[in-house]
Amino acid sequence: MVRLIDVYKAYDNGTKALKGVTMRIDDGEFVFLVGPSGSGKSTIIKLLTSEIRPTEGRLMVNGYNINTIRRGQIPHLRRTLGVIFQDFRLVEKKSVYENVAFAMRVVGASPKEIRLRVPYVLDLVGLSHKARRRPHELSGGEQQRVAIARALINNPRLIIADEPTGNLDPARSLEIMTILNKINSLGTTVVTVTHERELVNRFARRVIAIDGGRIISDRTGGYYSQ
């Protein structure tokens, strides 16, 4: 569960990225976060992952109070999240399998758990046959699927994706969104930032629109205008 109450964020250089954002996302929801460039979407994402702290306002993620979270607790918060980026962020020198397994190793999973879980998740994103490949041997869409597999591997309660389809053609974008939708149908909450109107309309889910650091609309059923 995500809860923002009157959240303000001013960056060190004085840029006011968020000017009073209040939202609530319940477990099991699928939410599109939309808005023009510079409106504050990524800022919200970074607040959710505790990469940055709010200047004002209250913020709860999966039961962690981000306002008062201790530094040592941040890794534990992040283990309840799966984060996906526009630029995939895979480790180039590791194979697809290793990129996914690595995220389990980080949280201290045993080799046996890893051997059982990684093939399962790779199968979920349709990449079982490319487990031994390196990221640069894959297409953009495949790389993003590796990133999704990595985000899923530790069974997170919430998937956060910041423009996961930003580097992909429409067909690949649809593929990725379909996978995220499938993940959501299996019970995981999904929050995804996107610029792609067609996708948003096609899936007809809850859409939160942001402009100038404020929420300008929050409706279920798709469609947003820029």
Place this chain on the structure above:
Amino acid sequence: MRRYEVGYFFQEGVRGIFLHGFMSFAAVGVIAACLLIMGSVSLLAVNIDITIKEIQSQNEILVIIEESYSEAEANSVGTRISRIDNVADRVFVSKDAALEEFGRKLNNNFLLEGYEDEDMNPIRHRFVVQLRDVSQMRETIRELEDLTGVAAVNAEVGITDFILSIRSVVNAVSLSLIAMLLGVSVFIISNTVKLATFYRREEIGIMRIVGATNTFIRWPFVVEGFLLGLMGALLAFFVQWTVYNYMSVRVTGVIPIFSLAPFGDILIFVLPVFLLFGFVVGVLGSVLTIRRFLRV
């Protein structure tokens, strides 16, 4: 994936490995060099101390008593000699005993013929004096000379002074060098690790986002620093060993009074000190660097 992209990734990967490899090599070299300089200076200081002790026990002062003094009179001078603070020990050698010893040293009794007669003995009563602290040799000699009944004081002040002044220079130099080199080594390790972290910054970013604790991220770098330290220490140790053995032959050949302890005797001290230094520098360098990196 286009061919130029594959080529670029490959090139970047190789470049990164080489960049990092070179820094690791440099770090090991610097640690080893620092240890070698420190080690050589310390070993020099240790050996100078050993030599000074040797001189202290060998280089006795001869206090020659006035020719007119009888044995009893000479002994009263002896009591006054032992009252001087810096005198550790005094041994009386009578005219006759001194002559006899002189003859034994020459191994030629013929030369002594004709001197057996008491009055003909050209050698005077004397005391062989040992000092507590050679560095105050000059003052003590002056005190001895001031005693009535003392005709002359013989001592090798020159050599003692020379070695003492070397010791104070070496001590000062070694202390400042050690402090400086410690700083330099930590700095170099820190830079190596900084480069390694920079090279792996994306990996670290990914680790953080999937929920790795700082400890988990730090460990590989700590181990890296530790290994760099270990390699530097071992390299320095073996080079030190070789250089020391070579130098001890050389030095003893040139300055016979300079007695060098065999490396085997000091090896058990040198190795742990080097290893400790290597570990401390390696681990400290990486931990300090990583700490800055992990803040956020």
